Amino acid sequence: MKKAAIFCSGEMDDDSVWPAAEREQFLVICADGGLRHARRLGITPDVVIGDCDSSKEPYPSSVAQFVYPPEKDATDTNLCLDYALSLGCTQIWLFGGIGGRLDHEFSHFCLLLYALRRGAEVKMVNGQNEIWMIDHSFFLERTEKKYVSFFPYGGPVEDFCIRGLKYEADHMYLDCGKVQASCNEFAQEDIAQISFREGGILLVMLSKDKT
Structure with missing residues (x-):
């Protein structure tokens, strides 16, 4: 089973929700502003995907990146999810997907179903909650x-x-x-x-x- 972790730009209230011992098993993808969470944890992502509108720092040149225009039909998180699915990931954790802007948070619930229909389980995780479909x-x-x-x-x-x-x-x-x-x-x-x-x-x- 291939696994991926996606860092979104919402709130991440408890860094202990992802123990360091588990991280080597995961492909790490940052959705634009979610890069700050990975940096705080000392994690170098495998890829950064987004439109550069919520990241306060440039994407690192040493990391693979896909930059999209802000005017697009899919959210940054959706693009990250598509990337993970294209590589055969069937277990995906979403960090920073709860809290912050409510429209972003609700869109992540839609993505739980989007992934389920494609044979993958996405779990939103923070210090207080685990959510999946x-x-x-x-x-x-x-x-x-x-x-x-x-x-x-x-x-x-x-x-x-x-x-x-x-x-x-x-x-x-x-x-x-x-x-x-x-x-x-x-x-x-x-x-x-x-x-x-x-x-x-x-x-x-x-x-x-x-x-």
């Missing part, structure tokens, strides 16, 4: 993040079932106009089983309170 039943392991929330995306999720969390569910119909499966948590089990009918798209959020 999935289109099939799965097992979920306990993490240090206390709260587990589920939302239907782009349409209903049918026959939604939860086993192994504090609040279990049987054959629920999750509607986009309701909040029905948020703020759950692990109790005694360390692994939960989440199942739903084929055709639904589930947005999964693991969160914890800010300390």
Whole structure:
């Protein structure tokens, strides 16, 4: 499985979310202003992609770069995602994708679905949250993040079932106009089983309170 990490120009509130021991496994891509996060972590990206409108410093000449005009149909993050997908990456972490401008943040939720349709999982990560989309039943392991929330995306999720969390569910119909499966948590089990009918798209959020 090929992996990539994309640094966006939003907020990155906890540098410890990406342990140094894990970084060698990843292709590192910076989306324009996300270059500052990589520099702060002492990471040299494999490539920088963008239109130079949010980066306060020039792109390093020693690093591969693709520069686009500001007037374009795709965001810098979308271009980075396309680059990762073109290289066969199927697991992609998005840092700096949460916080900052709300329009940018919402566009990243759209990109979760964009990647899912292309056979890849994009996970948005910061100190408080892990967020991804999935289109099939799965097992979920306990993490240090206390709260587990589920939302239907782009349409209903049918026959939604939860086993192994504090609040279990049987054959629920999750509607986009309701909040029905948020703020759950692990109790005694360390692994939960989440199942739903084929055709639904589930947005999964693991969160914890800010300390």
